[in-house]
Every structure is written in C-alpha cells, then in structure tokens.
Amino acid sequence: MQFADIRRRTVLATLAAIPLAILTTGLATAADKIKVAGIYTQPIQQKWDATLHRALVAAEKAGTIEYKFSEKVPNTDYVRVLREYAESGVQLIVGEAFGISREARKVADDYPNVAFVMGDPGKPYGKNFSVFDNYIHEPCYLMGIIAGNMSKTGKIGMVGGYPIGEVNRLFNAFMAGARSVRPDAQFKVSFIGSWYDPPKAKEFAFAQIESGVDVLYAERAGVVDAAREKGIIAFGNVNDMNKEENGGGVVVTSALWHMESALGHAIEQVKAGTFEAADYREWTMMAKGGATLAPYYGFDDKIPADVKAKVNAVADDIMAGKFTVEINDEEPKSTF
Numbered sequence: 224m225q226f227a228d229i230r231r232r233t234v235l236a237t238l239a240a241i242p243l244a245i246l247t248t249g250l251a252t253a254a255d256k257i258k259v260a261g262i263y264t265q266p267i268q269q270k271w272d273a274t275l276h277r278a279l280v281a282a283e284k285a286g287t288i289e290y291k292f293s294e295k296v297p298n299t300d301y302v303r304v305l306r307e308y309a310e311s312g313v314q315l316i317v318g319e320a321f322g323i324s325r326e327a328r329k330v331a332d333d334y335p336n337v338a339f340v341m342g343d344p345g346k347p348y349g350k351n352f353s354v355f356d357n358y359i360h361e362p363c364y365l366m367g368i369i370a371g372n373m374s375k376t377g378k379i380g381m382v383g384g385y386p387i388g389e390v391n392r393l394f395n396a397f398m399a400g401a402r403s404v405r406p407d408a409q410f411k412v413s414f415i416g417s418w419y420d421p422p423k424a425k426e427f428a429f430a431q432i433e434s435g436v437d438v439l440y441a442e443r444a445g446v447v448d449a450a451r452e453k454g455i456i457a458f459g460n461v462n463d464m465n466k467e468e469n470g471g472g473v474v475v476t477s478a479l480w481h482m483e484s485a486l487g488h489a490i491e492q493v494k495a496g497t498f499e500a501a502d503y504r505e506w507t508m509m510a511k512g513g514a515t516l517a518p519y520y521g522f523d524d525k526i527p528a529d530v531k532a533k534v535n536a537v538a539d540d541i542m543a544g545k546f547t548v549e550i551n552d553e554e555p556k557s558t559f
Contacts, residue, residue, distance in 0.1 A: 257493050259283075260308040261292035262301065262318035269419055270444075270462040271357070275317055275342075278482040287490055288315075302326045309334040315493050317486060318342065320354075328352055338498040340489045344388050347500035355485060355503035357389045359461070359514040360396035361541050362478035364548040365534050366440070366458045366516070367400020369475060371408050372530045373456060374401075374438045378559065380411045380431035383442040384418045388552035390442060393460065393478065395551035397440050404533070409559040411436055421445030429453070434559075447473055456522075463517045475526070477517040484512045509541050 261279050263272035276292060283290040291313070296304050301323055308316055309330065319342035320327035331339050331352040343354040370379055379401060383390045394412065401408045411434055413427045424445030431439065432453045439457040441447050447464055450457040451473045457464075459477025464470040470477075485506035492498040507513035516538070519526060540546035 255494070256287060256289050257315060257490065258311075258313040259288045259290050259315045259317065259490070260311075260313040261290065262296055262304050262308065262316065263292065263294045264296055264298065264301070264319055265294070265418060267292070267294045270460075270467075271342075271418070272319075274461060274480050274482050275486070278486045279317060281483060282486065282490060287494075298322050302330060305330045306333075309337045314338060315340065315489060315498075317489075338489065338493050340486065340503065347502055350500055351498065353489065353499075353501045353503055355482075355507060357461070357480055358392070358504050358507040358550070359478045359480045360392045360550060361509045361548045362514050362516040363393045363396040363460075364400035364403075365538060366476060366478055367397040367402075368404050368534055368537065369526060369530060370397070370438045370440070370458060371401035371403070371405035372527065373475070374405070374408070376435055376437045377405060377407055378409050378411065378434070378436045379438045379440070380428065380434075380436035381413070381440040381442065381555075382424050382427045382431065382446045383412075383414050385416065386414050386554040390414075391552050391554050392550050393442065394440070394555045395553070396548050397458070398555060399549065399551075404530075410555070410557060411559065412555050412557045415443060417443075419444065421448070425449045441468075441474070444468055459517065465517060465520050472521055474520075475522045476519050479515045479517050480507065481513050481515065482507070509538070510544070 259279060261276060265272045267273055267276045279290050282288045293304055315338045317340050321342060324343055324345050327341060328348045331349055335351055339352045341354055344356060345354060347353055381394050398410055411431045415423045415427055421444045424443040425448050428439055428446045428449035437455050439446055439450050441457045441464060442460045447457050447468050447470045457474050459470060459474045461480045464477045465474040485503045488506060505511055537546060
C-alpha cells in the first residue's frame with residue numbers, strides 16, 4: 224500500500240468524524256447557528272493558534288456558527304476578554320488556558336451556560352470546561368522512522384520552544400521512532416525559550432549542525448532556514464512546513480495537527496444541548512483525524528521503498544489500535 228492510500232483513508236476517517244452539519248455547507252439557517260468566540264494569545268498566523276482559527280473559519284463557512292475572535296491577548300488580560308465574550312452571549316469559547324488554568328475555570332463557574340474548549344494540560348472541570356492539547360506524537364513517531372533511516376551520521380537535532388508536555392511528547396515520540404530502526408541514534412535537544420523567534424531558532428539549529436547533526440526536527444519556525452543554508456534535511460511540525468515555511472527541497476514531511484473534528488464535535492454538542500466537560504485528547508490523534516503525516520513531495524523518490532512500507536504498516540497499526548505510541552511528557556535530553 225502506498226502512502227497516498229494512508230493519506231486518503233485518514234482524510235476519510237477525518238470526514239467521518241466531523242458532524243454532518245459541519246460538512247453540509249448552506250443547509251444551516253441562522254437559527255441553527257451558534258455563536259462562537261476564539262481567544263488567542265499569539266497572532267493567528269502563529270501555527271498553534273492558526274490551527275484553531277482555521278477550523279473555526281471552516282465551520283463558519285459551512286454555515287454552522289457565527290465566529291468572532293481576538294488575537295494577541297496576553298495572559299494578564301485573558302480573563303477580562305473571556306468574561307466579555309461570555310457576557311456578549313456567545314455559546315462556545317475556544318482558546319488556551321496555559322498559565323491561567325485556575326482563573327479560566329473560575330470564569331467557567333460564573334458562566335455555566337457557556338461551553339469552554341480550552342487548550343490546557345489539566346483535566347476537564349465542572350460541567351462546561353473541556354480541555355485539549357496537541358497530541359500529534361503518532362505522526363512524530365512515523366517521522367522518526369524516516370529520520371533514523373535517512374541520517375548518515377546517526378546524529379539528529381531537535382529545536383523546540385519550551386520543554387513542556389506538548390513539545391516534549393513530540394520530541395520523545397520522534398526519538399522513539401528513530402531508535403526503532405536505528406538503536407544507536409544520538410540526539411541533540413535545544414529549547415529557545417520562545418514560541419516565535421525564528422532568528423533564535425535558526426541560531427540554535429546552526430549550533431546543532433556544527434555539532435554534527437545531519438537531520439533536524441523543526442518544532443519552531445527558523446530551523447528550516449538553517450537546514451537549507453547548510454544543505455541538510457528537516458522534518459516539520461503542526462503545519463505543512465514544506466508548503467508554508469519555504470521548506471521545498473528541505474522538509475521531508477511534517478506532523479500535522481487538525482482541529483476540525485474536535486471542534487466539530489463540540490459545536491454539535493452545544494447545538495444539541497448535550498455539551499459536557501471532557502478531555503478532547505483522542506480528537507487530536509490519528510484515529511479521529513486530528514493528526515496526519517504530510518505528503519513527501521519532492522522526497523517521495525528519495526525515501527527507500529522499504530522505509531515507506533514500514534511507515535505505512537505502522538500507521539495502519541496505529542489507526543487500527545494495534546500499536547500505541549507512548550505519550551511521554553518528560554523533558555528529553557541530549558545524548559551527545
């Protein structure tokens with residue numbers, strides 16, 4: 224089975240998981256729509272927030288929601304914006320409560336008729352505060368299989384934002400995938416202390432290349448530019464970095480994150496009056512279409528056939544529940 228087959232079946236699984244109302248453009252009347260607000264701490268161009276925004280824009284275009292959003296809202300002002308949207312009559316608020324979990328839960332207590340779906344490492348709270356996080360560790364494992372096979376030196380670099388769970392689990396899965404085919408693989412791990420600082424990420428990547436790595440995991444923007452300048456390959460994260468971050472000829476593939484299924488599920492529940500606090504983890508994983516592997520683009524003929532077959536087989540097992548990629552949120556360490 225070719226990679227395209229997995230891609231096609233994954234897309235079909237994603238569509239099957241999205242409520243019919245989300246997919247049926249033009250059939251919803253104004254009365255069918257619910258009011259949704261998105262609140263983002265970064266510009267919506269930043270890929271984490273862009274993933275949420277893109278999913279809600281798609282629902283708005285499908286005619287199932289009325290959508291408003293605020294971007295670049297710092298944690299110091301976040302609770303005020305939460306309350307303003309709750310007071311305005313929105314029925315669902317999507318955002319991120321990292322660093323303000325306790326305060327955000329207090330807002331949910333004060334507005335029991337508003338549904339909250341918030342990025343948060345904690346557990347669901349009360350009856351109306353659901354949580355999600357970025358669980359794309361499964362395609363990260365698949366990327367690791369490819370990286371382990373394509374590295375000539377066996378030294379692989381990874382540059383991330385912060386050593387927190389949502390980043391650590393991706394790095395650990397990537398390392399596990401590489402070790403599954405190359406047990407002697409070594410890793411250089413760096414964190415830049417920022418969610419968006421391409422020059423700094425590029426600088427850290429240059430330092431890793433100087434240390435001998437010949438493959439990079441670009442968890443942050445800026446790493447791909449370093450890989451291009453030094454003539455090595457890279458793997459992308461969250462968005463399709465081959466297309467969206469000038470990765471042509473450099474980025475082999477990317478671990479993609481999708482929130483259409485998760486937010487479609489939340490929208491359906493709000494419309495039906497059945498919303499309840501839940502952990503949306505499974506909705507961000509491969510089986511429900513929340514995570515996929517991007518195409519190989521120009522690297523399709525450069526990856527050995529047996530490696531692609533291995534990736535396909537493991538992906539099949541993940542989708543079927545026959546293979547589980549460990550979720551390891553512990554901070555990964557450099558091994559050389």
